[in-house]
Structures are given as structure tokens and as C-alpha cells.
Amino acid sequence: MKRVIASVTVATAALLVTAAPAQAAPAPADPVKALKSRLVAGQGVKFTELSTMKEEGKTEPYLKRTGSFQFGRAGIVASDISSKAATPVDPRIGQHNGMFAPGRTIRIGTTSYSQGGTYRDKMPSGKSWYKSPDGMTGDVAGWFSQLVNVAEPATLATLLKGAKQTRDTYTGTTTFGRLAKVSPWFRATLPLRSSDKTVVTFKLTVDRNRLPRQLTTSFPVTGIFDSAGWEGKTLSAETRYTGWGSRVSIKAPPANKVTTKLEDKDGLP
Template structure:
């Protein structure tokens, strides 16, 4: 009898031990996308993403911008980003003053290279430092304005959104985003109307982390100009490598300037 009890105890102990990891895994993948994103906030970790922007007019879409980038996390959320952008047709970069462009942002300080700054750099310098700079330079205006790696932004989007299996869809506005999103405020510090409606569709993966985000908004929400009337920007963002190691550093100090000038006037 003692042997039988000992055997049963041993089997029970093994079952408890082997069952623990499965339970732990279930706990590590919260069903709530906001909690799932917060669980990724580990210093030195992050996520990669890519954007594809399309300009739509009269129902016809034309590829406009492409971006690749990464977010580095700290315990409280995003602490740094590194984003590069170019025209959807690189040969046309010379026709678009916004690209090619790269912006590194650490805290609230941005370092920008190329784009609208390319002809304003002092000789020997290639990066412009702005203590309160934008997240993605001028190209960011035509790219992803909605950052679902921000818990406050994601919470705002999901409130009232329609859910279908792993997809959430709905609308928000520039004004709502400006209230909850540091990313939006830093990406689009100036805009023509906070009433501008942004349509979104978010798909999450099996761990309930953002996988694909599409948004669209009228360009006149940014520029109140007749030249932009009837034009809409549609952006598709895909996220990969949640929890991967990400280390974003400032450019070499000897390549950085805080003053812009007209090189032709030197």
C-alpha cells in the first residue's frame, strides 16, 4: 500500500510539473491585444515593421511611399524608433523632396538624414538633430499615422471597434489620436482639421499581437489645399519579430548638426 501511495504521489507530481509550462504559456499570451502588447515591453526588445502607402484618386490607387523600421521598447513602452523611407518607385525619388529619408528617434529627440534636409546640411554633416523632432520626417505625413504599439492608442481604437475573429475594424479621428497618441502628435504636429476621419482595420496574430494594420484618410486633413482635394492616403503596415532584440543608437556625434543652412550660399 505504501508503495502504491508513493507511486500515485510521484505520478501526480510529474503531472503538476509538466502541466505548469502549458499554463504559463497560456498566461504569456493574453487574449486582450492591449495586454499582449504591454507584455512585450522588455528593455532591449522590440518589433519590426514595414509600411506601404498608396495615393488614391478617382478610385485609382498609385503606390506612393515605402518604409521599413523598428521600435525599441523599455518597461513603459516605445523608447526609440528607426525608420527609413523611399518612393514606391525609387527612380522617382528625385521628384519627391520627402525621400529617401531616415529618422532615428530616441526619447523625444530625432536625428534626420536626407529628405527635405538633404540640401541644408553644413559640409561634413549628414544628420540634423531636433530635440522635439518628428518620428519619420516629412515622409511620415504620408505614412502610418496610427501606432498600435502604443497601449493608449490601441485601447482607443478597440473601444467601439467591430470584431470578426482576429480582425478589428472601425474609425477614429485626428482629434482623438492627438489626445491619446504621442506618436501621432510627433508625426503630424500641424494639420488642417482634427475632424478628419481615419478608417482602420487591424488583424492580430495567434498571440493577439498586431500583425497587419491598414488605415486610410483624406489628404486635405493634413493640407487644406485644392491640390489635395479628392485624394486619399491608404497605408498598410505589417509587424514582424515581436520580442526580437532591437538596439537603436544615435548617429556619430561628429556627423550631427543642430543648424541647417543653404549650402549653395556658403
């Protein structure tokens, strides 16, 4: 009888061990390692964004953007970003009207396809996309949006180095110069700028998987334009990331809608 009981006990214990649910691997404590673990071909992340302009203590909404990044093993291989004015814009505002006009940029590798925005009145008949090898990530609207891309491991590492951490939030500063050294995204977004010494203040919050959830940055606009008209103005951008690991497939526009020539009616900005 004792042998029978012992056999039943051993068998039951073995069954319980086999039936026990597998424990999920703990999320990496380091956000950079967590990000690298999500760099899977065919997957990516989505984001929404609002930039604001501050002058003389008054803050105004500036631009809204939505988009997605597609990953490969080495990092971002494609992006698709749409932008528009955050508030209704007077069509008579002149030189900035093109920036505030709804626009979209698809970037695959280093080739950009731009629609609307500053190109809205420049397209030849029948064409709606302007193709630019080594093009920008978001047309001129990109200059006044989120310049810092924490979906790049090297960029994320640069921010976290020396940052102050409080639970899931990191705060600190970096500069245009540091970003230019490590970030292909930054260089393509802002190919020309007035000063690499421009200081960027940031606040980054990560989720329970240590992946970026929200990034807020701010910097003086004179870092882009060395002009008296921009003195005292500060641009801030708040970006929220969702769907890490979701399937993302970004493709070039139809070839018959693409042009590499513009009808420069009024002159590009």
C-alpha cells in the same frame, strides 16, 4: 506484495507529475493587455509599410518604409525608420522630390536625427545627420505614411473602443482629434494639420497572441493640407509587424556626423 505494488504505483505517479511539461500561460484575450505585457526594456518590434495614394478611382504606390520600435516599461523609447519612394520618381518633380528621396530618422526620447529626405542637400560639409529636439518621427515622409501607432497602448485602446470585431480582425474609425489626445507619436509625426475632424478608417488584424500583426488605415489628404490640389485624394498605409519581443537597441548617430544647423540653399518645404 500489495504494499510493494502500491509503493511503486505512488512513486510512478509522482514521477509522471514531475516530468509533465509545464503548460504555457494562455495569451491575454485583450490586445491592449497583450501589448502591455511586451513592453520590456531592450525589446521591441519591427515593421514594414507601404502607403498608397488614391485619386479618381486609381491607386498608386507612394512610399515604402521599414523600421523598428524599442520599448521601455512605459512604452516606446526609441524608433528607427527608413523611407523611400515606392516606385521610381522623376527627379524633376519639384517640391515633393525631397519627400521621395531616401531618408532615415532615428528618434530617441523626443530628439530626432534625420538623414537624407528633405535634408539631403542642406547639410554642412562633413555632416550627415540633422538633430532636432522635439523633432518629428519620420521627416516629411511621415506625413504620408502610417500616422497611427498601435505599439502605444493608449492608441490601441482608442481604436478598439467601439470597433467591430470579427475573430482576429477589428474595423472602425477614429479621428485626427482623438489620436492627438492620446498619441504622442501622432502629435510628433503630424504636428501641423488642417482639421482634427478628419476621419481615419482602420482595419487591424492581431496574431494568435493578440498582438498587432497588420494595420491598414486611410484618410483624405485634405486633413493634412487644406488645399484644392489635394481634393479627392485619399492616403492609405498598410503596416505589417513582426518580431514582437525581439531585442532592439537604437542608438544616436556618431556625434561628429551630427549638426543642428542647415545650409538652406533652396529653402525647406
